Amino acid sequence: MADTRIEPAGAVAGAVAPEASERRFSWRITGRWVGITGLLAFLVAPIVPLFIWSISFRWFYPAILPTEYSARAWTEVITPHNDVLGVAWNTALIALVVTVFSILLGVPAGRALGLYEFRGKRLVEWMILAPIIVPGLAVVLGIHVLFIRAGLSNSIPGVILVHLVPTLPYMTLVMSGVFANYDTDFELQARSLGASRWATQLHITLPAIFPGVVVGALFAFIISWSQYVLTLLIGGGQVQTLPLLLFGFVRSDPAIAGALSVVFILPAVLVLLLSSRYLSGDNAAVGGIGNI
Amino acid sequence: MTQVTLSGLTKIFDEKSPPAVDQLNLEIESGKLTALLGPSGCGKTTTMKMIAGLLRPTSGDITFNGESILSIPPEDRGAVMVFQNYLLFPYMTIAENIGFGLKMRKVDRKEIRTRVTDMLDLVQLPGFEDRKPRQLSGGQQQRIALARALIVQPNVLLLDEPLSNLDAHLRDEMRELIRRIQTEMAITTVFVTHDQEEAVVLADRIALLFDGRLQQFDVPDAFFESPQSVEIAKFFGGTNFIPGHYEGGEITTAIGRFRAPRSAVDGGDAVLSIRPEAVTLGSDGGNSVMGRIRSHVYVGRYARFRVALGDIEVEAITDPAQVKLFNDGDEVPVRFDSNKIWVIGPASSQP
Amino acid sequence: MKWPEPVSRTRRLSRTSLSEKAAQRLTIALLLTPAILVILLLFMGGLITGFLRSLGYFPLIGLNDFNFAAYTTIFTDNGFIRSFILTFHIAFTSTLIASILAVASAMLLRPAFRGKRFVQFIFSLNLTIPHLVGAVGVLYLFSGSGLVSRLATGAGLIDSPAGFPAMVNDPWAIGIIIQYVWKEIPFIGVIVLAILLSVGEDYESVARSLGANRWQAFRNVTLPLIMPGVVSASVIVFAFTFGAFEIPWLLGSTFPKALPVLAFESYTDVDLAARPQAMAMAMVIAVMSSLMILAYMKVSRRYVRS
Numbered sequence: 001m002a003d004t005r006i007e008p009a010g011a012v013a014g015a016v017a018p019e020a021s022e023r024r025f026s027w028r029i030t031g032r033w034v035g036i037t038g039l040l041a042f043l044v045a046p047i048v049p050l051f052i053w054s055i056s057f058r059w060f061y062p063a064i065l066p067t068e069y070s071a072r073a074w075t076e077v078i079t080p081h082n083d084v085l086g087v088a089w090n091t092a093l094i095a096l097v098v099t100v101f102s103i104l105l106g107v108p109a110g111r112a113l114g115l116y117e118f119r120g121k122r123l124v125e126w127m128i129l130a131p132i133i134v135p136g137l138a139v140v141l142g143i144h145v146l147f148i149r150a151g152l153s154n155s156i157p158g159v160i161l162v163h164l165v166p167t168l169p170y171m172t173l174v175m176s177g178v179f180a181n182y183d184t185d186f187e188l189q190a191r192s193l194g195a196s197r198w199a200t201q202l203h204i205t206l207p208a209i210f211p212g213v214v215v216g217a218l219f220a221f222i223i224s225w226s227q228y229v230l231t232l233l234i235g236g237g238q239v240q241t242l243p244l245l246l247f248g249f250v251r252s253d254p255a256i257a258g259a260l261s262v263v264f265i266l267p268a269v270l271v272l273l274l275s276s277r278y279l280s281g282d283n284a285a286v287g288g289i290g291n292i
Numbered sequence: 293m294t295q296v297t298l299s300g301l302t303k304i305f306d307e308k309s310p311p312a313v314d315q316l317n318l319e320i321e322s323g324k325l326t327a328l329l330g331p332s333g334c335g336k337t338t339t340m341k342m343i344a345g346l347l348r349p350t351s352g353d354i355t356f357n358g359e360s361i362l363s364i365p366p367e368d369r370g371a372v373m374v375f376q377n378y379l380l381f382p383y384m385t386i387a388e389n390i391g392f393g394l395k396m397r398k399v400d401r402k403e404i405r406t407r408v409t410d411m412l413d414l415v416q417l418p419g420f421e422d423r424k425p426r427q428l429s430g431g432q433q434q435r436i437a438l439a440r441a442l443i444v445q446p447n448v449l450l451l452d453e454p455l456s457n458l459d460a461h462l463r464d465e466m467r468e469l470i471r472r473i474q475t476e477m478a479i480t481t482v483f484v485t486h487d488q489e490e491a492v493v494l495a496d497r498i499a500l501l502f503d504g505r506l507q508q509f510d511v512p513d514a515f516f517e518s519p520q521s522v523e524i525a526k527f528f529g530g531t532n533f534i535p536g537h538y539e540g541g542e543i544t545t546a547i548g549r550f551r552a553p554r555s556a557v558d559g560g561d562a563v564l565s566i567r568p569e570a571v572t573l574g575s576d577g578g579n580s581v582m583g584r585i586r587s588h589v590y591v592g593r594y595a596r597f598r599v600a601l602g603d604i605e606v607e608a609i610t611d612p613a614q615v616k617l618f619n620d621g622d623e624v625p626v627r628f629d630s631n632k633i634w635v636i637g638p639a640s641s642q643p
Numbered sequence: 644m645k646w647p648e649p650v651s652r653t654r655r656l657s658r659t660s661l662s663e664k665a666a667q668r669l670t671i672a673l674l675l676t677p678a679i680l681v682i683l684l685l686f687m688g689g690l691i692t693g694f695l696r697s698l699g700y701f702p703l704i705g706l707n708d709f710n711f712a713a714y715t716t717i718f719t720d721n722g723f724i725r726s727f728i729l730t731f732h733i734a735f736t737s738t739l740i741a742s743i744l745a746v747a748s749a750m751l752l753r754p755a756f757r758g759k760r761f762v763q764f765i766f767s768l769n770l771t772i773p774h775l776v777g778a779v780g781v782l783y784l785f786s787g788s789g790l791v792s793r794l795a796t797g798a799g800l801i802d803s804p805a806g807f808p809a810m811v812n813d814p815w816a817i818g819i820i821i822q823y824v825w826k827e828i829p830f831i832g833v834i835v836l837a838i839l840l841s842v843g844e845d846y847e848s849v850a851r852s853l854g855a856n857r858w859q860a861f862r863n864v865t866l867p868l869i870m871p872g873v874v875s876a877s878v879i880v881f882a883f884t885f886g887a888f889e890i891p892w893l894l895g896s897t898f899p900k901a902l903p904v905l906a907f908e909s910y911t912d913v914d915l916a917a918r919p920q921a922m923a924m925a926m927v928i929a930v931m932s933s934l935m936i937l938a939y940m941k942v943s944r945r946y947v948r949s
Contacts, residue, residue: 035751036762039828043769046780046825049790053783061788061804062796109678112671124675131686132879133936135886137903138929139686141910141922142693165685172678185375188346191366192373193393194444199367203392207383218771226773229888229907243775243889250779250893258783261776268771272764305663350662 047265053258073255077263084245088263091241094156095224098163102171102220103213105164110175110216115184132169137229139165144233154236162234163227167220174219178212222268294356294370294447294480296320296343301352303338303504312338314504316352323478325471327495329485331527335504336484340450343482344373356447367396370447376456378437380425386412386436387421393444411439414473431462435469442473449474451483455490467494488515488528500524520556522563522639531565532606538562538635547601548581550628555635562635570632571608573597573624574617580627590615599626690929697922713919717927725899727927733816733901734885734932737823742877744824745831746869750861752832753839769829774822778893781822785810811894818894819901823884831876838872839865874943878936885932902928 053059057070077084113125131139143162144153152158190204191197228243235241242264249257301316313335320326328336341347343354345366353360361369372393380389388395390411391404399407412418415435425433434454441449454470455463471494474481485491491498492512500507500515508520519525522533536545539559543552550564573585583599583606595615597608608626618624698709717723752763784790787804789811795801811818846868850860891901900908902924910921 032751032754032756035747039748039751040762040765042825043765043829046777046784046822047772048780049783050776050780052790062793064790064793064797105678105681108674112674116667116671118668118671124679127682127687128678131682133882133933134686134690134929135882135903135932137886137888137906138925138932139689139693141689141906141925142691142696143685143689144910145692145696146688161685164681165689168678168681183379185377186379186381188341188344188366189373189375189379190381190392190396192344192346192371192450193440194367194372194396195392196365196367196396199396203396204381207381222771222773226775228775229903233907233910243773246775246779247889247893250782254783257779261779264776265772268773269768272768272771307662307664348663 050258050261053254054256054262056255056258070255073253073259076256077259084260084263087240087245088242088267090156090239091225091243092267094160094163094239094241095221097160098167098224099217099220101160101164102167103217106168106171106216106220107175107209107213109172110177111179113172113176114179114182128169128172130169131165132173136166140230140233147234153234154238156235156239158234159231159239159241162230163224165230166227167223170219170223171216174212174216175209178209182208218271221271225268226264293322293478295322295358296371296448296480296482297353297355297358298339298343299353299355301339301342301354302350303335303342303347304350311335311350311504313342313349316501316504316506318499318506318509320480320482321497322357322480324496325474325481325483325494327483327485327491327498328501329488329491329495329498330501332486334501336486336501337452338504339501340373340452340482340484343448344371344450345369346373370444371450372441372444372446372448373450374437374441374452374454376453378425378430378433378457380428380433380436380440382425384425385421386417386423386425386428389425389436390440390443392440397444407443411443414442415439415469431458431466434458434466438470438473442477442479445477446479449479449481451481453485454483456485456487463490470494500527502527516567518554518556518634519565519636522565522636525565525634525636530607531567532571534564534566534604534606535638536562536564543633543635545604547604550579550633551630552633552635553630554633557635557637561638563638564628565634565636566606566628566632568596568607568609570629571599571606572627572629573599573608573610573614575627576625577627579630579633580625582623583626585618585620585622585624587620588615588618599624601626693922693925693929697919697926699919701919713923717920717923722899723905723924726902726905727931729814729816729899730885730902730928731935733819733823733891734881737820737827737884738877738881740820741824741827741880742831742873745828745876746835746866746873748828748832749835749839749869750865752836753844766829767833769826770833772826774826774887775889775893777826778822778890781818781825782811782894785818785821787811812896814896814899816891816895816901819890822890822894823880827880827884831873831880834872834876835869838869842868870943874940878940881939882932882936885935886928 052066054073055069055071056066057068057072059066059068076082109128113121113128140162143165147153147158147162152161186204186208187200190200195203226243227241228247231239231241232244235244242260246257246260246264249260296318297320298316298318301313301318302311303313304311316335316339328339330336338347342349345361345364349362354362356369356371361371380386381392384392387405387408390408394404394407408421409418412420415438417432417435417439420428420432420436425436428436434457438451438454451470455466458466467490470481470483473479483494492515495512497509498512498515499509502523507524508515510518515524515528519528519531525531525533534545534547536543537560538544538552538555538557541551541553543550543562543564545564552564555562581601583601586598586600586605588595588597590612592612594609595612597610597614597618599606599608606626697713699706699712700709748766752759752766782789786792787807787809789807792801792804792807795807796803801807809817810821842865846864847860850864851857855863886903888903888907891904892907895901895904906921906924906928909917909924912918912921
């Protein structure tokens, strides 16, 4: 009985399987491409109208594309007397300084957290992570009060300092992930082969952690570069950055807002192009964020 | 040529646990190959790292040719360590890896290139300059690690478990390479191993460590012929032990009295140790007792018998032809060669 | 503990120097101190100052007493409660949708396929685009006279901007959520993808060979493996979306307003009396987002373990 039931079932499966699996196979490929196309479309969609607006002259509802094009918005952006490029440079400078400080503070802290076990480690981890978990706005009002007293409000140093609040935790997090996968014996090996402390840091430690530093620095730069409310409050209108400028034009002049948005995206894209090989694949640094 | 002396060398990692290395005194001969042997966690790698300058001793001194080197940082000691897992710097080419030490010494680039080529020839991997470490097999990585250490012409070469990550056939090759290079260059070499066979085959002298303490420092055959304690004999394995009482060149045991001129103790409670190769079956006369054969194994090049002597069972390794002479259950005379008997202090007297 | 004075290299290597443990403790302290100092001064300082101010403590204008007036005021204000609910809705909905779509995207992008590098580039490109730019883009896409509305008109679905469903500055915060989902899919996705690639497909193959179908293998093997990463990333996303200011300021409705917008407006109000209330709101944002995140991590940890 049992035999006769298994026999035909096996035979049927054997006969049908190739065709069925082939059909399911192609379905999966199609499904994957539909999914990927949909994903890409969704990701790119909000950027499209910005580009179109930046070169439009007349674009009234219900026209799907502008009826007249013009370089007006771009001329306005580039004209020196509007100082858009000056503001952009200012924004980049602030972001660069913030990035450098994040590296200088975050790499050592990440090393301590990634390499060692010590009493109070959990506390330190929570303390460093707290600024990621507690929203910036909740803290910046109090910081503003402190900065007024310290004379740091309405100044670029004040803005740089307050930008460290969201960037430093990311940097530390990324670096602790990197150091958790790092073998310090490489440093001992280099010392043993004749490298001084300083040479070891330069030739051994730095290249090993470099991909992680790039990822962390990328995060830090972009967080600072796109910061709005912290700059608005601490800068008090005295420190002008690109996001503040952009906000002013969103409702009043979509063409200029579109052009400013493109300017706003560009440096980040450049940075990404330079560092994309560190972001993709199984870089431990990216996974490090998953280790809260 | 560098003679390394360790005196009272001690390393305490944690006050609550016993020292990792405890009052170690050792004279490592110039130009010789010395093994630090012991089970894992016995402090051998710690000792090596202290010689290399990668760990600071808690107390004691290390001298090279009589001069203390404790205040010299690792990069200036000329004691180069090769780690167990090779640690080739992954983002450097093979040439950059080998040349690393010379680059640190600010040697001219051209000179580095020629010497790297020489080194690759020496370790029999010519033409590997531009490869990356991950393209190499374990055995090849090990040779590169060795070349990287040798290129700086170290005073002392320190090898941490140099053969443990290799397959059996690569092991023999590597062993020969180390031996050949060491003899050619006459570098004082210390290597760490947990494998007694490896130590015996490769080393001129072996320092045996248990729990951070030196047990015996001797030439390899001494560990077989005259181990200083039962623990040492057991670590090298294969020996028969029979407890007894030693007096006047004779040891009295439960199965009889044996002449034993060689001993590590003067008298009193002791243990007779004899290696299975020195146990002869079927010949009576002096130093023999009757036994019953329990079991035997034919191995090819030799045969192994287990023989009951009263309540005690001993192992004998004999000529393979003897399997034809004796059957399990036979009563045979068993002789202990008196010159091969080694009397050790009782096991309990050892800490 | 005596703080050892800075010593030269030779002294440091000498016999009487620190024990191994003490030396390590010193190293750790030296590595951590700068970062902790910055965070203590700025973050903790800001939080404590905000807390004191929320209790009405403001010595400069002669307020030296502590009271809970600000908290009583905001908690009895119906508008505040509505804002709180709206803010929670924004954060929860965005995080949930973004997490699910991010895991799906990561699974889509895991195998090798032609053009993968390009797709991955676009994917991570999104990480670098500022939130504000995304918000402007969403505004120009989904407002009444936005691109989507124009396309719908062109297709004959509606005949005036008024016919287009309110998706921007709307009470359901649809525009805000779209923006967050758009921005956070790649953030969570990149993390999940990194974990997927490092874990490999072997566990799944084992599960399949043991009789699990594709979904079962994903549900029982892959998902538990990536869950810790998803939890961590979604915690960050939740915290961000709960406390972010500029997106609801641009895309949010006038009533109710998202909490951060409400707090910011109270703080910059010409009426100084509103400041303690602004600080109180900031404290509520801080405490509530931390509490919700802690609860979420507790619950999800249990889920991950079982």
